Amino acid sequence: MRKEIKIYLSILGLTAFALAISDGIISNYLNDAYHVTTKQRGMIEFPRELPGMICILVISLLSFVSDIKIAMIAQILSVIGIMALGFFTPSFSVMLIFLFINSLGMHLFFPLQDSIGLSLIKKGNFGKRMGQFKGVFTAFQMLGAALVFIGFKTGHFSFETKIKPSFIIAGITFLFVFLLFLILNKILHNPDIKHQRMEFIFRGEYKYYYTLVIMFGVQKQIMIVYGPWVLINLLHKKADTIGLLAIIGSFIGIFFIPLVGKWMDKFGIRKMLFADAISFIGVYVLYGLLSGGYSSGMIAVTGLPVLFAYIIFIMDRMSTQLGLVRTIYLKSIAVKESDITPTLSLGISMDHVVSIACAYAGGIIWTVWGPQYIFYLAAALSLVNLFVAFKVNTV
Numbered sequence: 001m002r003k004e005i006k007i008y009l010s011i012l013g014l015t016a017f018a019l020a021i022s023d024g025i026i027s028n029y030l031n032d033a034y035h036v037t038t039k040q041r042g043m044i045e046f047p048r049e050l051p052g053m054i055c056i057l058v059i060s061l062l063s064f065v066s067d068i069k070i071a072m073i074a075q076i077l078s079v080i081g082i083m084a085l086g087f088f089t090p091s092f093s094v095m096l097i098f099l100f101i102n103s104l105g106m107h108l109f110f111p112l113q114d115s116i117g118l119s120l121i122k123k124g125n126f127g128k129r130m131g132q133f134k135g136v137f138t139a140f141q142m143l144g145a146a147l148v149f150i151g152f153k154t155g156h157f158s159f160e161t162k163i164k165p166s167f168i169i170a171g172i173t174f175l176f177v178f179l180l181f182l183i184l185n186k187i188l189h190n191p192d193i194k195h196q197r198m199e200f201i202f203r204g205e206y207k208y209y210y211t212l213v214i215m216f217g218v219q220k221q222i223m224i225v226y227g228p229w230v231l232i233n234l235l236h237k238k239a240d241t242i243g244l245l246a247i248i249g250s251f252i253g254i255f256f257i258p259l260v261g262k263w264m265d266k267f268g269i270r271k272m273l274f275a276d277a278i279s280f281i282g283v284y285v286l287y288g289l290l291s292g293g294y295s296s297g298m299i300a301v302t303g304l305p306v307l308f309a310y311i312i313f314i315m316d317r318m319s320t321q322l323g324l325v326r327t328i329y330l331k332s333i334a335v336k337e338s339d340i341t342p343t344l345s346l347g348i349s350m351d352h353v354v355s356i357a358c359a360y361a362g363g364i365i366w367t368v369w370g371p372q373y374i375f376y377l378a379a380a381l382s383l384v385n386l387f388v389a390f391k392v393n394t395v
Contacts, residue, residue: 007184008120012133013140014177015109020144022082022170023106024246026099027228028239032159033089038233042363045225045356047096051104052352056345058108067119067341068185071112075178077105079171086167105174107352111344114327118340130324131261138257142250148243159239201342208388209330209343210350212273215384216326217351219280221358222378223316227287230371231309234294235301245310249317256318264328270392272325277385279319284379286312292372329392 030036030044062070081102085095114130121129148166151157157166202210231237231245264272290309293299300306327344334340362374 002120004184004187005120007180007187008117009133009136011177011180011184012113012117012137014173014180015113016137016140017144018078018082018170018173018177019106020141020246020250021148021166021173022102024141024144025148025166025239025242027225027232028242029085029159029164031232032239034092034095038229038366039363041225041229042359042361042366044096044099045221045359047100048103049221049352049355049359051100051107052110052355053349055104055107055111055352056342056349058104059111059342059345066185067112067116068181068188071109071116072178072181072185074105074108074112075174075181077108078102078174079105079178081105082167082174083171086164086171087162089162089164107348111341111348114344115341118327118331128258128261128265130328131258131264134257134261134324135254138250138253142247142254145243145246145250149240149247152238152240152243157239201339201346203335203339203343205333205335206330206339206343208392209326209333209347211384211388212326212329213347213351214354215381215388217354218358218381219284219378220351221355222284222362222374225359226362226366226371226374227313227316229366230287230291230294231313234291234371235306235309245313246317249314252314253317257324260324264325269325269329269332270389273329273385273389273392276319276325277382277389279315280382280385281379283312283316283319284375284382287316288372288375288379291375292370295371 026048027041030041036044059070062073081098081100081104084090084098085102089095090098117130117133147169148157151166157164228242231242260272263275286308290299290305290312293305294301294309326347330340330343330347334343365374365377
């Protein structure tokens with residue numbers, strides 16, 4: 001295995017670890033440290049997801065430097081944001097500022113993560129190699145989740161104290177990622193992993209990719225915000241439970257994600273898009289039935305019904321891992337290689353426009369009509385994914 005691949009895998013692993021012990025339990029942080037309501041939880045997604053909308057603009061402004069150097073800037077922003085929240089419990093408004101800074105770092109890195117990975121793959125088997133990359137990411141997510149479970153279960157971690165150990169460890173880890181990018185930059189001497197000038201690219205050839213990322217914005221926001229909120233708000237589960245479920249989901253994902261990559265090469269994009277759409281629809285319908293039952297009292301919040309919620313939560317983790325299909329799909333239809341990074345960035349910006357809207361609307365829907373309707377709406381909208389799966393063979 002080439003040295004640059006090993007370093008890139010280390011970057012993926014440490015990033016996944018840091019995200020698992022920070023962003024992965026952000027809902028618990030907001031609940032325990034600030035006691036936010038469901039409506040407030042939805043509104044918080046505006047400063048948290050705004051960086052996703054503007055990342056295409058920021059990357060465009062930084063286009064005079066390589067993707068790797070932009071990724072280094074992203075890590076520094078993540079360190080500043082999460083360290084501030086780790087060492088202090090600031091006022092609510094100040095907390096939102098540092099949450100924004102940390103989120104800006106994460107969202108700058110997300111499109112670069114895939115574009116750098118694709119550029120390191122020399123030839124063929126993109127599905128298999130990307131599956132391996134995602135498998136490593138998931139393995140380290142599991143390690144982070146294990147630390148969350150142990151730390152909160154034993155009382156060494158807490159969001160009700162001034163110092164937040166999990167956030168501080170995450171910040172130190174992001175700093176190590178920065179150093180690894182420094183090494184990677186020296187090894188590669190900025191060969192192909194660079195765009196001379198970043199432009200806003202919007203091509204008709206990519207219309208189905210744009211549709212997929214917009215729909216993912218809906219799906220992602222519902223499950224990232226309101227999936228855990230069912231466990232936290234309706235079932236009153238703490239960070240240790242979320243951590244344990246993440247361990248199980250990540251462990252399964254270590255084996256599942258590389259399989260997705262192999263299936264991608266074997267069965268093709270169209271069939272995997274069908275699998276992606278059907279899995280999301282199934283998860284949302286089931287989550288809707290359960291959350292409606294919990295809130296109305298028709299389903300018990302103890303025993304077997306809670307186990308069902310855990311299973312659906314883990315199934316959602318598997319569904320979201322099918323997201324690599326979108327990246328491979330874009331790679332397969334790219335008019336030019338140089339289109340990939342700006343298109344991935346534009347895709348993130350597009351999905352975050354709907355993410356913010358869905359987060360805000362979701363808080364209102366939950367409060368006024370009930371949690372189940374958020375998930376039913378997401379299931380209905382996921383039918384668009386099925387439409388795209390039918391159409392991609394005509395691209």
